Amino acid sequence: GDGHEDAAEKGTETKGESGRTLTIAIGTDIVSFDIHNHNNTSTEAVHDNMFNYLFKRDENNVIQPELVETFDIIDDRTVEMTLKEGVTFHNGDPLTSEDVKFTLERVAADDTLQEYPNYKQIKEVEVIDDRTFRVITHEAEPSLFHRLSRLGSGILPKTYIEEEGWDNFLANPVGTGPYQFKEWVRDSKIVLTPYENYFEGVVEEWDEVVFRVIPENSTRVAELLTGGVDIAVNLPPADWERVAENEGTSVKTETSNRTIMLILRATEGYPTADLRVRQALDLAIDNKAITENVLRGGGIPTKTRVAPGNFGAEESLYNTYDYDVEKAKQLLKEAGYPDGFEMTLHSPHGRYLQDAEVAELIAGMLQAVNVDVRLELMEWSNFVEMRQAGENKDAYLIGLGNSMFDGAYSVDWYRSDRFVGETDYKNEEIDTLLEASAVNLDVDERAKQIQEIQRIAAKEVPHIMLHQETINYGVSDRIEFVPSMDEMIYAPAISRK
Amino acid sequence: MQTDTTMASPAERSRRIRSNRLLTWSRRLLRSKTGTVGFILVLAVLFLAAFADVLATHNPNEVNPALMLKPPAWLEGGSSQHLLGTDHLGRDIWSRMVYGSRISLLVGVTAVVFAGLIGVAVGIVAGFYGGWLDRVFMRLVDAFLSIPNILLALVILSVFGPGVWTLIFVLGVTNWVNYARLVRGEVLSMKEREFVKAARAIGVKNRMVMVRHLLPNVMSPFIVISTLSVATTIILEASLSFLGLGIQPPDISWGGILSDGRDYVATSWWLATFPGIAITLTVLGIIFLGDWLRDVLDPRGQNRR
Amino acid sequence: MKEVLLEAQGLTKHFDVSEGFLKRKKAMLRAVDGVDLTIYTGETLGIVGESGCGKSTLGQLLMRLLEPTRGTLSFTGSDFLALKGEALRQKRADIQIIFQDPFSSLNPRMTVMEIIAEPLKTHRIAKGRERVERVYTLLDAVGLDRSYARRYPHEFSGGQRQRIGIARAIALKPKLIICDEPVSALDVSIQAQILNLMARLQKEFQLTFLFIAHGLPAVKHISDRIAVMYLGKVVELAPKQALFAQPLHPYTEGLIRAVPIPDPAVRDDRERVMLEGELPSPVHPPSGCRFHPRCPYAQASCVTEEPMLTEKESGHFVACHFPLEKTRKDLM
Amino acid sequence: MKKDTLLSVSELKTYFFMESGAVPSVHGVSFEVKQGETVAIVGESGCGKSVTSLSIMGLVSSPGKIVGGDIRFHGQDLTTISEKEYRKLRGNDLSMIFQEPLTSLNPLFTIGSQLDEVILLHQQVTKEEARQKGIEMLKKVGIPRAEQVYRSYPHQLSGGMRQRVMIAMALACEPKLLIADEPTTALDVTIQAQILQLMRKLVKDNNTAIMLITHDLGVVAEMADTVIVMYAGQVVEQADVFTLFAAPAHPYTQGLLASTPKIQTIEEELQSIEGTVPTQETMPKGCRFFPRCPHASEQCVQNQPSLLKIGGGQLVRCWLFDAKEAASG
Amino acid sequence: MASYIFKRLGEMIPVLLIISFIVFALVFVAGNPVALMLPEDASQEDIDQLTASLGLDQPFLVQYGKYLFHLVQGEFGESFRYNTSALPLVLERLPATLELAVAALVLAVTMAIPLGIWSATKQNSPVDLLAAGGSVIGKAMPNFWLGIMLILIFSVMLGWFPVSGRGTLGHLVLPALTLATGLAAEITRLLRSSMIEILNQDYIRTARSKGMREGMVVYKHAFRNSLIPLVTVVALQTSTVVGGTLITETVFSWPGLGQLLIQAVHTRDMAIVQACVFVIAVLVIFMNLVADVLYRLLDPRIKYE
Numbered sequence A: 001g002d003g004h005e006d007a008a009e010k011g012t013e014t015k016g017e018s019g020r021t022l023t024i025a026i027g028t029d030i031v032s033f034d035i036h037n038h039n040n041t042s043t044e045a046v047h048d049n050m051f052n053y054l055f056k057r058d059e060n061n062v063i064q065p066e067l068v069e070t071f072d073i074i075d076d077r078t079v080e081m082t083l084k085e086g087v088t089f090h091n092g093d094p095l096t097s098e099d100v101k102f103t104l105e106r107v108a109a110d111d112t113l114q115e116y117p118n119y120k121q122i123k124e125v126e127v128i129d130d131r132t133f134r135v136i137t138h139e140a141e142p143s144l145f146h147r148l149s150r151l152g153s154g155i156l157p158k159t160y161i162e163e164e165g166w167d168n169f170l171a172n173p174v175g176t177g178p179y180q181f182k183e184w185v186r187d188s189k190i191v192l193t194p195y196e197n198y199f200e201g202v203v204e205e206w207d208e209v210v211f212r213v214i215p216e217n218s219t220r221v222a223e224l225l226t227g228g229v230d231i232a233v234n235l236p237p238a239d240w241e242r243v244a245e246n247e248g249t250s251v252k253t254e255t256s257n258r259t260i261m262l263i264l265r266a267t268e269g270y271p272t273a274d275l276r277v278r279q280a281l282d283l284a285i286d287n288k289a290i291t292e293n294v295l296r297g298g299g300i301p302t303k304t305r306v307a308p309g310n311f312g313a314e315e316s317l318y319n320t321y322d323y324d325v326e327k328a329k330q331l332l333k334e335a336g337y338p339d340g341f342e343m344t345l346h347s348p349h350g351r352y353l354q355d356a357e358v359a360e361l362i363a364g365m366l367q368a369v370n371v372d373v374r375l376e377l378m379e380w381s382n383f384v385e386m387r388q389a390g391e392n393k394d395a396y397l398i399g400l401g402n403s404m405f406d407g408a409y410s411v412d413w414y415r416s417d418r419f420v421g422e423t424d425y426k427n428e429e430i431d432t433l434l435e436a437s438a439v440n441l442d443v444d445e446r447a448k449q450i451q452e453i454q455r456i457a458a459k460e461v462p463h464i465m466l467h468q469e470t471i472n473y474g475v476s477d478r479i480e481f482v483p484s485m486d487e488m489i490y491a492p493a494i495s496r497k
Numbered sequence B: 001m002q003t004d005t006t007m008a009s010p011a012e013r014s015r016r017i018r019s020n021r022l023l024t025w026s027r028r029l030l031r032s033k034t035g036t037v038g039f040i041l042v043l044a045v046l047f048l049a050a051f052a053d054v055l056a057t058h059n060p061n062e063v064n065p066a067l068m069l070k071p072p073a074w075l076e077g078g079s080s081q082h083l084l085g086t087d088h089l090g091r092d093i094w095s096r097m098v099y100g101s102r103i104s105l106l107v108g109v110t111a112v113v114f115a116g117l118i119g120v121a122v123g124i125v126a127g128f129y130g131g132w133l134d135r136v137f138m139r140l141v142d143a144f145l146s147i148p149n150i151l152l153a154l155v156i157l158s159v160f161g162p163g164v165w166t167l168i169f170v171l172g173v174t175n176w177v178n179y180a181r182l183v184r185g186e187v188l189s190m191k192e193r194e195f196v197k198a199a200r201a202i203g204v205k206n207r208m209v210m211v212r213h214l215l216p217n218v219m220s221p222f223i224v225i226s227t228l229s230v231a232t233t234i235i236l237e238a239s240l241s242f243l244g245l246g247i248q249p250p251d252i253s254w255g256g257i258l259s260d261g262r263d264y265v266a267t268s269w270w271l272a273t274f275p276g277i278a279i280t281l282t283v284l285g286i287i288f289l290g291d292w293l294r295d296v297l298d299p300r301g302q303n304r305r
Numbered sequence C: 001m002k003e004v005l006l007e008a009q010g011l012t013k014h015f016d017v018s019e020g021f022l023k024r025k026k027a028m029l030r031a032v033d034g035v036d037l038t039i040y041t042g043e044t045l046g047i048v049g050e051s052g053c054g055k056s057t058l059g060q061l062l063m064r065l066l067e068p069t070r071g072t073l074s075f076t077g078s079d080f081l082a083l084k085g086e087a088l089r090q091k092r093a094d095i096q097i098i099f100q101d102p103f104s105s106l107n108p109r110m111t112v113m114e115i116i117a118e119p120l121k122t123h124r125i126a127k128g129r130e131r132v133e134r135v136y137t138l139l140d141a142v143g144l145d146r147s148y149a150r151r152y153p154h155e156f157s158g159g160q161r162q163r164i165g166i167a168r169a170i171a172l173k174p175k176l177i178i179c180d181e182p183v184s185a186l187d188v189s190i191q192a193q194i195l196n197l198m199a200r201l202q203k204e205f206q207l208t209f210l211f212i213a214h215g216l217p218a219v220k221h222i223s224d225r226i227a228v229m230y231l232g233k234v235v236e237l238a239p240k241q242a243l244f245a246q247p248l249h250p251y252t253e254g255l256i257r258a259v260p261i262p263d264p265a266v267r268d269d270r271e272r273v274m275l276e277g278e279l280p281s282p283v284h285p286p287s288g289c290r291f292h293p294r295c296p297y298a299q300a301s302c303v304t305e306e307p308m309l310t311e312k313e314s315g316h317f318v319a320c321h322f323p324l325e326k327t328r329k330d331l332m
Numbered sequence D: 001m002k003k004d005t006l007l008s009v010s011e012l013k014t015y016f017f018m019e020s021g022a023v024p025s026v027h028g029v030s031f032e033v034k035q036g037e038t039v040a041i042v043g044e045s046g047c048g049k050s051v052t053s054l055s056i057m058g059l060v061s062s063p064g065k066i067v068g069g070d071i072r073f074h075g076q077d078l079t080t081i082s083e084k085e086y087r088k089l090r091g092n093d094l095s096m097i098f099q100e101p102l103t104s105l106n107p108l109f110t111i112g113s114q115l116d117e118v119i120l121l122h123q124q125v126t127k128e129e130a131r132q133k134g135i136e137m138l139k140k141v142g143i144p145r146a147e148q149v150y151r152s153y154p155h156q157l158s159g160g161m162r163q164r165v166m167i168a169m170a171l172a173c174e175p176k177l178l179i180a181d182e183p184t185t186a187l188d189v190t191i192q193a194q195i196l197q198l199m200r201k202l203v204k205d206n207n208t209a210i211m212l213i214t215h216d217l218g219v220v221a222e223m224a225d226t227v228i229v230m231y232a233g234q235v236v237e238q239a240d241v242f243t244l245f246a247a248p249a250h251p252y253t254q255g256l257l258a259s260t261p262k263i264q265t266i267e268e269e270l271q272s273i274e275g276t277v278p279t280q281e282t283m284p285k286g287c288r289f290f291p292r293c294p295h296a297s298e299q300c301v302q303n304q305p306s307l308l309k310i311g312g313g314q315l316v317r318c319w320l321f322d323a324k325e326a327a328s329g
Numbered sequence E: 001m002a003s004y005i006f007k008r009l010g011e012m013i014p015v016l017l018i019i020s021f022i023v024f025a026l027v028f029v030a031g032n033p034v035a036l037m038l039p040e041d042a043s044q045e046d047i048d049q050l051t052a053s054l055g056l057d058q059p060f061l062v063q064y065g066k067y068l069f070h071l072v073q074g075e076f077g078e079s080f081r082y083n084t085s086a087l088p089l090v091l092e093r094l095p096a097t098l099e100l101a102v103a104a105l106v107l108a109v110t111m112a113i114p115l116g117i118w119s120a121t122k123q124n125s126p127v128d129l130l131a132a133g134g135s136v137i138g139k140a141m142p143n144f145w146l147g148i149m150l151i152l153i154f155s156v157m158l159g160w161f162p163v164s165g166r167g168t169l170g171h172l173v174l175p176a177l178t179l180a181t182g183l184a185a186e187i188t189r190l191l192r193s194s195m196i197e198i199l200n201q202d203y204i205r206t207a208r209s210k211g212m213r214e215g216m217v218v219y220k221h222a223f224r225n226s227l228i229p230l231v232t233v234v235a236l237q238t239s240t241v242v243g244g245t246l247i248t249e250t251v252f253s254w255p256g257l258g259q260l261l262i263q264a265v266h267t268r269d270m271a272i273v274q275a276c277v278f279v280i281a282v283l284v285i286f287m288n289l290v291a292d293v294l295y296r297l298l299d300p301r302i303k304y305e
């Protein structure tokens, strides 16, 4: 493998004109190259270029085999799969079933890994031959393919890791992806180079892909404007116009899979225990005003968490909202709050796009129906602690994604025994539906069950849905880049103009 | 003194002396240009803080999506309603600045007073008694001094969660060592001064020696340093806001406004510029005032220059 | 007839000036090294000696502003060193001190009234109106206008401040006042005022003075007896006439001769026996007689043997192996 | 033998310009110093002795300023020459020993380098020659182990040694005039005696004129040929040393002499001059001494006396003599 | 000298112990970091399980004891976030921070020395007033604001320097300037006042009385002496400079300790916070030691041993 790497190294040096380097500014550094031990989308966005999953979601959000050639569902708990031919790791080792077994069983067994909860359902991987293996789960697992199309199924090189040791792997990671690792200067940059023996053919477009870590918004924008980077993630809405108007740069947006919402407390004694109050609050919030003004169009109003592209999405609840101040006042009066009431709203600060601003705006809107909002903006770690300790008051703002792209995970938040002492929302109908869907392997029926839950929740308003967040990128005009909903930045899909 | 032969009652005389002192002070103040500037600046900020209710034209937290990012009144597109323009939520910047002065001053002053109380007490006791007590305190001071203030503040704030009083506590905790060190040094030299020995010779109790003889004499260096501290504290609060751990809404501080506005530096400059100027001017005023105080309070300064 | 007020025996004060990590280099500065001294009621005992020879340290030892390393100290017949806490505080009222520096010996932030009233207040001697009256009386005694009571020290000249210091010292009617170079910082024309004032007050209040100075003329003027110190030790002690008429210690002789005489007429026929060399370090004092490196008459035994303070003539003590005699002096 | 005038100061006025207004520290001082002569200036603290000497050296620093009078050195008016010419004189023909031996040497440089500095500045010599000369000077002022001291730092020397170094430095270029500002006040009597003797000897050897500033009348009596008595920024009396001690004319001089305790005799009570030296605010408009003067009259309160010759080269600033003069004249 | 350094190093131990305790206690109070490590929708069992397996459910003293035990072996434990030993992570960033801090110090000192000397020798001249004004403003501007402004002006508008990152000398200019401004202000003020004081010393008069040129007097005699307080203050500022890098590094995405630490604080990554604070403290103490040694080299009055 060594000689080969040297050649690659030399190759980049001789061809090293700056025009063939793709530079991407990201907001936070990757956490590590342990693909199983983080829960960080921006880290995955980098890994995505170096590792392949067994399955992958295509641009239409349909799960397609990636490393897998063919698969066969044997029974409720067993799927047999065959790997593609000619796949090699960056060190030259061929990809085998042993690597898959090693990878999946690691994440399914090691409870210190952050991805463990998402893979503990896997009981074992049975190796049939070099390219054929079976994935066996503990129980019937409807969302197995969702799981296998995300970071946990990024396949690790077993031999390399066992021979060189885990620490060495973390320092010099090896995957099967189109790009291979060159350098990581922490909190500064990650440099990748094309892998010459990529099984789908070497990527010719770029000699080097550099991810630069630039946490400060204005600095990222400045780099983009001065041509220092080709792509800058997460621009503050205030700068969109500036970037768009600047010669040579533009703003690209795409909806993310994250929904921003207010989680209400239905515990007895809180005004929000009353359905009418919850509905009134929902009606008093003008979702459109939020997305248009504060987010500058960077969001889509919604009444459900399960956005299109996710399994079980209820499209009629998407891209719509209720806003009726008069009705809200009426409901409040009916609920016994003609003069309104006082409530606390917790919100993180700097976690989501304009989160504090959104919260402040909401506080202003609720003022219009005489609800006095005591806004408590919190630094993220304090916010997490507050939730952890169950100290949430009437409402808190949170943004929830769904890395499984499976609506079941979203609606599970309405399960009554899940948040006892925290939200205390209980709806027996939902509970029944949830129980049924959990083990339902009939895809269509399961989707219907999930949709039904969304419809009930939209009426009952245990959580006030605000909007689906938009992700945005500042992009240099010299490149062609189409953002994707999963927030990956897949270099092979980016090209020079 | 020899020519002073007119007789007057003691009360009258002391009043005259006091008003005389006031007069000399103000005369000295007016003579020092920077002192005057500092005094005026600080007075202006105090005025803002005291009369915020009257001076503010809007509710500082009132959001108005329709009026976002309006420039100051004198620019094109500005409205006379919003003197310094509006921010990204359509809030009136002038009103926010006016209210912000309150918290900025409150934080600056209270933190310094808090730190000062601890620092002066520790400094006097450690300096006066010396020995192991002194050694223990000084090691503690060394420890605090070797952790950068902002770092300690960062850690404490993230532990307890940001808020006005936590911030004041944090700034106090990070600052007391400066006073302790300063005061201890002063006390060590003061202790050798003969009036302290004289007091002991008379049989004055230790506690009284510290309170009556040491404390008043360490006050003037303390006052000088603490004015500067108020300035650095205001800046530190702004820096913590930048790191997301400063004053949290709905409380308003200049640091918070400044840090909120930093995404708009290029597009809507007024968001960050006005609080930036306010902080700079206030700090400037306090530093000037501190310099002047140093000159006036330095007994050697009386007949020099 | 003479009543002993204070008696010190073998009084010693060593300062630890060790250096190095964990104080490996042990070093002792022998500021006062075995001083025997008796002060009689009503007298003025002068102490002279070069700068750094331990005069101030001795003074502070006598009033327990410093704790002696060794030695005994009795005051008005009782063991002064045994006193502690409140008892010590009470007894302190009987010994007061006047410092050299009129500028640093008054708290700049207290008025004259507060300064002079402080001892009265501390010992709860008088209250309210009475206390104010007492302060006024004291101001009168030291020749300051009563109207000055409300002023602060910086408003006064050096001589006036020294008067304030004196007023404070006599406020408690002490038995003994230690004067640590009270006039050396003052102008020549003011010095005489203060010396006269002190002499007057001594008579008026039956005070006993320990008068420390390095200016021989002033000491001579005010003292009854004079002790000469050299490097932490008393080398000669005698009534002043005896001391000047016939100094027995070579150091005393050198000291007297070195004092310039304000009379140009005598300058050319004065003997010039000059003491050579400088004061050695009190950390490493010379062996034997500490004066031997500078002594024009030193002999071999002076290097090895330390002379004791002995009474050569009645009331005239000297610590020298070869005390000066008239005859030999004349030979010079 | 007839001596030439080396330095003549006339009507020198040096003021300090303070926040509170101008302070006339030296207010019309005139005197002369002849070659090889020792002139002592006495007076209490703050009467302007040091400022006078700094004025002569051209070293009065802001906010002080010479506002009137002239200073002639070798006939050249020092108040008008350029800074460059002045620098040539300083340390060379004109040198000065300061009041504080403890702080007048730079703590960071060796004695040698500070001594060489002045030699190299004024003499065309090599470094090595300067070193030789420096060590020689140290020996001359009676410093034992001169080579070693040459390499020492100031803090390693005692006060007396430092003062000797200052003297060596001042004399290194064989000045014509040495200004010694209280050269022994900070020292012990035994050391003081050594230093005074040393100065006497050096003067004799080199025929250097000395302007000796002190407030110790004993030192004056031992050293001076001529004495100038200053009070509150003015010369109040000038006379040769014997006349002054035998027949002081000005009441202040008389008081000064009377209030000095003497070592030879024992007096019951010292005479003293009552009152205090006037401050800037309390400066009398007439004779500056009148508030403390036993002979003060209405005239003294109103008008300033001028410095009058009263025979035998004695000068005095007092109405008592003015009146006599007027009567006789 | 060697034994002096040895002694000072010995004194570091209690100080570092105190620091370790303070930081550990803070981090302990900060609570369980596990919830932060897991996704938003993690269940309580998942959290409890991870907590136990990391040993975070043990009592304070047990945990502190373990921590100390590891500490003496140079181990700060594993970073939860990065899953590797914390100390190497910290040491890896140290050079970048040092580079920035040293550059800022050098820049500040080179700006401040001429300004300070000039102001002192030409008191109340236009230069003095300008320097005084400039240095106060320099001190009064919050770092992050200045940094953003510098980027806007010198990178975006003028295109003179790269915006961010570390690499060439050009990359260093803006962040170093940001950090140096406040520092230079401080040093200028200090140098001015110490020069003024020294120029009034007797030995300066002596030098002048030798007939030396004023320039020589100032540079040879006065400046050498004012280096001593300068060194002390620059050393004392180390802590502030390192603190300042936290902010500056964030603005300029400079890959030093700052970013690592701020991330760690926000994610409650105990091991990294502890290692960072510790390393910074050691650095600060070391700088003070260097200053002390320099001080002794500069000032012959202080004895060598």
Ligand SMILES: Nc1ncnc2c1ncn2[C@@H]1O[C@H](COP(=O)(O)OP(=O)(O)OP(=O)(O)O)[C@@H](O)[C@H]1O
Pocket (backbone or CB within 6 Å): C015, C016, C017, C029, C030, C031, C049, C050, C051, C052, C053, C054, C055, C056, C057, C058, C214, C282
């Ligand atoms: N607290 C102290 N620690 C260490 N050494 C001390 C202390 N106080 C005095 N000394 C030393 O003790 C010696 C005697 O000092 P002391 O002040 O008694 O001398 P002195 O005769 O009063 O001198 P002076 O005439 O200068 O006042 C000196 O060498 C001095 O340095």
Ligand SMILES: Nc1ncnc2c1ncn2[C@@H]1O[C@H](COP(=O)(O)OP(=O)(O)OP(=O)(O)O)[C@@H](O)[C@H]1O
Pocket (backbone or CB within 6 Å): B303, B304, B305, D016, D023, D025, D043, D044, D045, D046, D047, D048, D049, D050, D051, D052, D062, D063, D064, D099, D215
């Ligand atoms: N730098 C200065 N600034 C202001 N006033 C000064 C300065 N130097 C001297 N004076 C004033 O000038 C007057 C004369 O001072 P000078 O130093 O000449 O007195 P002196 O006779 O030398 O006293 P001493 O015997 O104490 O040395 C004093 O009143 C003093 O306050």
Ligand SMILES: [Mg+2]
Pocket (backbone or CB within 6 Å): C055, C056, C057, C180
């Ligand atoms: Mg003494």
Ligand SMILES: [Mg+2]
Pocket (backbone or CB within 6 Å): D049, D050, D051, D099, D181, D182
């Ligand atoms: Mg003088």
